Amino acid sequence: MRWLPQARRLAHEVVRPESRWHSAVATVPRHHFVPRWWDSVEGVWALRVGADDPDAWLEAAYSDRTLVTRVDACHADNASPGDVLDCGTPTSSSTLPSLVVRMYRHAMIADDSHVLVTTGSGYGTALACARLGDSQVTSIDVDKHLVQLAEERLAALGERPSMQVRDITGPLPGEYDRIVSTVSVRPVPATWLSALRPGGRLVTTIAGTGLILTADKTADGGAVGRTEWDRAGFMRTRPGSTYDRPVEATWDGAARDDGEEVSTSRYPLLYPPDAWDVMSMLELELPGIEYRKREEGGTRTVWLLHPDGSWARAGTSGFLDSPTVHQSGPRRLWTELDRIRNRLNREGGLPVYGARVTITPDGTTTLTRGAWETTL
Incomplete structure (x- = not known):
């Protein structure tokens, strides 16, 4: 050739x-x-x-x-x-x-x-x-x-x-x-x-x-x-031949249940992997979230699933309509997502890019930018 x-x-x-x-x-x-x-x-x-x-x-x-x-x-x-x-x-x-x-x-x-x-x-x-x-x-x-x-x-x-x-x-x-x-x-x-x-x-x-x-x-x-x-985004490290799927236990409920809380988001529906700064901020604060989406019959649905059993499902039929949000588990994942979007709108950006990184000899990794700080 x-x-x-x-x-x-x-x-x-x-x-x-x-x-x-x-x-x-x-x-x-x-x-x-x-x-x-x-x-x-x-x-x-x-x-x-x-x-x-x-x-x-x-x-x-x-x-x-x-x-x-x-x-x-x-x-x-x-x-x-x-x-x-x-x-x-x-x-x-x-x-x-x-x-x-x-x-x-x-x-x-x-x-x-x-x-x-x-x-x-x-x-x-x-x-x-x-x-x-x-x-x-x-x-x-x-x-x-x-x-x-x-x-x-x-x-x-x-x-x-x-x-x-x-x-x-x-x-x-x-x-x-x-x-x-x-x-x-x-x-x-x-x-x-x-x-x-x-x-x-x-x-x-x-x-x-x-x-x-x-x-x-x-x-x-x-x-x-x-x-x-x-x-950039890469696959996570894995200890063996495949990845563990700890969120599967919560998927059935997240797919169809009403959940413990039903609300309406103030923002249009977002699939976080399409907004890397928002996804990165959410992952730093709540590591391990898995995202899924579906478009069927004119309805768009996004799921956030966490290994601790928390889940959120948001769906809408219109592109700019506010989605109906169902949430359950120990944490309200969509509420955290909306909080990050509030900060983005208020400040015009998120501090995840350009942050200073400090790593101690034992691997403790801290990110800081201005007043914001998080430790991995």
Whole structure:
């Protein structure tokens, strides 16, 4: 396949030509790392096999979009042609190239930096190898199968970075100048601080938010930094093959019950993942909320579900109509959401972006901006 012109086009679209990442994006064959992927089509996951349609394969691989490679425990490489999954949560992917590069640029990687990155499909690892050389790159993932696949595909390109099967929240296999995690965490693992060399930098996202956190190691073994004026969302870390679903126990009631309280919101219906600053603020204050939505027969409905048993359901038939809100459980989730929207309207913004970050050596992570403060 004539993939190189496609890679060069992608590099031109996502990286400025003077960037030292331009050559990496222009020369790494992304399709090599994503021969199969899951495509979301009308609420189901349909398997796509690159070799069955090479033109569509090249178009997908060299587009600036995320390709989901694993849904729950079902890896696309192990699925059979024609497979369709009725439901499921993405558990691994090849992140859109522009975002991988942005995360690396936030890390301020120097030519002599030794970096720890997360594996996934292996494409991000390949970009780091192309930029630095494989001897300066360590790549880890909690999933042995993913690490083996990525290691084989990297080796086929002549790249042999250190590949490790590790939980990134646990002990790390060396010392590094940079740690760049394309899975989200909360809080920052203390083991990252132990593995960072003096003056080293970590880059990650806070789980459940759109916040990119950067921090530089300080002399006391902690780190200081900020939440960037940029946004990104990654899958959360997971200890095993799939994610726990603690909100399922509350879903039946949330789907149909009147709840303990019924009210009318003053604001139009909002699906929080569509407003990253609002979602981030809510997640910082009430971590672990899961969001669902449905549009049926002209009625739009949004659910907020929390592991403690709290839930909220808001629905409306008109785009600008105030939704009717049903809530139950120990906390009123929609009331908290409206409180954050009140603050946004009153102050014209929320303090989540550009906040100062302080991390103690034990991993306690505090965000401050003006009078606002929260500890993860």
